[in-house]
Amino acid sequence: DVKVTQSSRYLVKRTGEKVFLECVQDMDHENMFWYRQDPGLGLRLIYFSYDVKMKEKGDIPEGYSVSREKKERFSLILESASTNQTSMYLCASEVTRVNTEAFFGQGTRLTVV
Amino acid sequence: GQQVMQIPQYQHVQEGEDFTTYCNSSTTLSNIQWYKQRPGGHPVFLIQLVKSGEVKKQKRLTFQFGEAKKNSSLHITATQTTDVGTYFCAGTSSGTYKYIFGTGTRLKVLA
Numbered sequence: 473d474v475k476v477t478q479s480s481r482y483l484v485k486r487t488g489e490k491v492f493l494e495c496v497q498d499m500d501h502e503n504m505f506w507y508r509q510d511p512g513l514g515l516r517l518i519y520f521s522y523d524v525k526m527k528e529k530g531d532i533p534e535g536y537s538v539s540r541e542k543k544e545r546f547s548l549i550l551e552s553a554s555t556n557q558t559s560m561y562l563c564a565s566e567v568t569r570v571n572t573e574a575f576f577g578q579g580t581r582l583t584v585v
Numbered sequence: 586g587q588q589v590m591q592i593p594q595y596q597h598v599q600e601g602e603d604f605t606t607y608c609n610s611s612t613t614l615s616n617i618q619w620y621k622q623r624p625g626g627h628p629v630f631l632i633q634l635v636k637s638g639e640v641k642k643q644k645r646l647t648f649q650f651g652e653a654k655k656n657s658s659l660h661i662t663a664t665q666t667t668d669v670g671t672y673f674c675a676g677t678s679s680g681t682y683k684y685i686f687g688t689g690t691r692l693k694v695l696a
Binding site: 503507512513514515516517520522528530531562564573574575576577578579 | 591594618626627628629630633673675682683684685686687688689
């Protein structure tokens with residue numbers, strides 16, 4: 473089975489802290505994504521990567537950056553956490569862009585206080 | 586930019602009743618996917634539709650892609666308590682890696 477693992481299930485951080493959310497997939501997938509999920513807004517794409525060291529902005533990239541140094545790992549970075557970044561963060565991966573399903577991690581619920 | 590809306594936002598049904606959620610895109614889609622997220626869980630892929638007018642069935646679930654490839658629906662016949670969760674559609678346009686997710690429909694089934 474494909475496994476997408478996010479480093480933390482729950483995280484509490486202070487305003488202004490630099491926050492790292494890690495995601496690892498074990499199926500050699502090319503594409504990886506970071507979404508945030510908020511009630512009534514569905515899943516919104518923050519960043520995605522289609523290859524090592526390649527990244528593209530999604531719909532809401534402001535306040536975030538990403539890193540993909542290895543194919544299996546995609547990190548989301550909150551440079552200076554703010555309370556409006558309190559949310560559920562979901563990582564996903566898929567094998568290729570030719571219409572395949574995305575596999576999601578279990579999610580990280582981040583609270584910024 | 587591209588938007589994908591889903592209606593209704595919430596639906597409560599009695600067990601055994603049917604349920605339908607609708608997904609509408611502001612632009613023509615190359616394909617659409619459907620996901621289910623159980624309470625406390627993560628989205629899990631259900632199906633993908635590619636062709637105009639395509640209809641696919643999975644047991645009690647029927648998925649449809651509109652002729653113009655701008656809308657889609659998921660219909661559940663005779664709901665069961667195991668159907669509880671949020672159903673998301675996700676559409677993509679040709680030439681892009683991005684899937685745009687709908688806002689989701691949260692289904693509650695009353696026993």
